[in-house]
Amino acid sequence: MQAVREKIEYENPLLSLKIWQTTRNDVGTIAWHYHPECELMLVQAGCLNVDLSDETYALQQGDVVILGNSELHRDRNPGGRLDYIVLQFDLSNYFDQSTIPYLQYFNETKVPLSAMNYIFRENPEARVAAAECIRQIHQEALFKESGYELAVNMLIKKLLLILIRNDSRGLLADQDRVERIRLKPVLDFVESRLEERISVEDACRLANMSYYYFVKFFKKIMGFSFTEYVNFRKIKRAEQLLLTRDLSVGEVGDQIGMANMAHFYKMFKRFNGCSPKEFQRKMLAWGRG
Numbered sequence: 001m002q003a004v005r006e007k008i009e010y011e012n013p014l015l016s017l018k019i020w021q022t023t024r025n026d027v028g029t030i031a032w033h034y035h036p037e038c039e040l041m042l043v044q045a046g047c048l049n050v051d052l053s054d055e056t057y058a059l060q061q062g063d064v065v066i067l068g069n070s071e072l073h074r075d076r077n078p079g080g081r082l083d084y085i086v087l088q089f090d091l092s093n094y095f096d097q098s099t100i101p102y103l104q105y106f107n108e109t110k111v112p113l114s115a116m117n118y119i120f121r122e123n124p125e126a127r128v129a130a131a132e133c134i135r136q137i138h139q140e141a142l143f144k145e146s147g148y149e150l151a152v153n154m155l156i157k158k159l160l161l162i163l164i165r166n167d168s169r170g171l172l173a174d175q176d177r178v179e180r181i182r183l184k185p186v187l188d189f190v191e192s193r194l195e196e197r198i199s200v201e202d203a204c205r206l207a208n209m210s211y212y213y214f215v216k217f218f219k220k221i222m223g224f225s226f227t228e229y230v231n232f233r234k235i236k237r238a239e240q241l242l243l244t245r246d247l248s249v250g251e252v253g254d255q256i257g258m259a260n261m262a263h264f265y266k267m268f269k270r271f272n273g274c275s276p277k278e279f280q281r282k283m284l285a286w287g288r289g
Contacts, residue, residue, distance in 0.1 A: 003032040003072055008088050011141070013282050014149050016090035017156070019134075019141050024082045030075040037088040038106075038113060039067040040159070041075075042134045046082035050075055052114060064120045064130045066163075068106075068113030085138050092232070094156045097191050100233075104180050105164060105172040107223025119166045126166040133159045179221050182207060186218075190230055194237045196257045198230050234258060235271045242280045249276045 008018050016037075021044070032051075041050065043059045050057040050065050051074045057065045067073055069091070095103045106113065120127040137155045140148040164172055186203045203226055204214045218226045234256040241252045250261060258264040268276050 003034055006033045006035040008035055008037050012149070013279075015152055016093040017088065017137075017141075017152065019085065019087045019138050021083070021085045021138060024077045025080075026077065027079045028077055032072055032074045034070045034072045035088065036069055036090065038069060038091045039073075040087045040130070040134055041065050041067075042085045042087075042131050044083040044085065046080050046084075047078050048075060048082055048084055049078055055114070057117060062127070062131060064127055064134065065117055066113050066120075068108050071112055071114055085134055087134050087137060089156060091160075094153065094160070099157070100187060100191070101180065101184065102160070102164070104183075104222055106160070107221070109220055109223045111171045115171055116163050116167065118169065119163060123166050123168075126162055130159055130162050133162070179217070183218065183221055190233055194234055194257065195255055198257070200226050231267050232271065235268055238264075238268060238276065239272070239279065242276055243283055252276065 010016055010018055018037075041048065041059070041064070043061055043063050045061055048059045048063075050059065050067075052067070053072050057063075059065055091106050092103060120130065133155045137152055140151045140155070186207050189203065189206055190198060200211065200215065203218075204211050207214055207217075209217060215226060218224075218229070222229055224232065238252050238256050238258075241247055241255055242249075245252075247255065249264075253259055253261055253264040256264075258267065265275055268274075268279070272279050274282070
């Protein structure tokens, strides 16, 4: 089994998302592939088989399936006309300061997102609600009326809420709940100190844990190392400053505690695939368009 890493090209750089509707009449298979983005598929007509490495989902009209970060999968049309919508998005980009604690629910360190498909199988109301969200996101992306980015953002969060509120097995909402509460002061501390250098030692003292216990504990709960998480939040703040403040790239680096420009550029490119200036140009050009 040879798998391809699929690169998702986002149509709108303001939204880390791609959605499209496709029709197939051939009996055929889309080869094994994976991508960092979460994926949902909604069958509008016909039948679709989705193979994971250890499970197959046989979907019919109205069925929804969710696949997690880098889950290996392939799609098969068993025959006849097939019409379905594919939604792919970067989960981490849909969490802001007020909702960042919920990112832990979806870190997949213990449970892949595909395990949540039991909700769509067992709960028709949740399945219908998720399907309607996907259709609305598709319509918003298609017609691009004023404010459609806000609508898409809200609908993505509604999809995540459907999963959390209908997780009767507690795979998301109850997993490591006490441990997550223990990390809240650390997460709040990071958000309040993004303009400073934030050390692991500071976080250890705040969590009242030894260094070695803390780094393992944080990675297990969050799915990021502590340093990766801090860099992620700093770059998110940098993106906001680049788009809303009249600051040079150097000044933005200073504002997020990354005065070393080489380090700032390296981290920014890691999370965005481009330099801060390229990001700013691309985003502002899209906004003017």
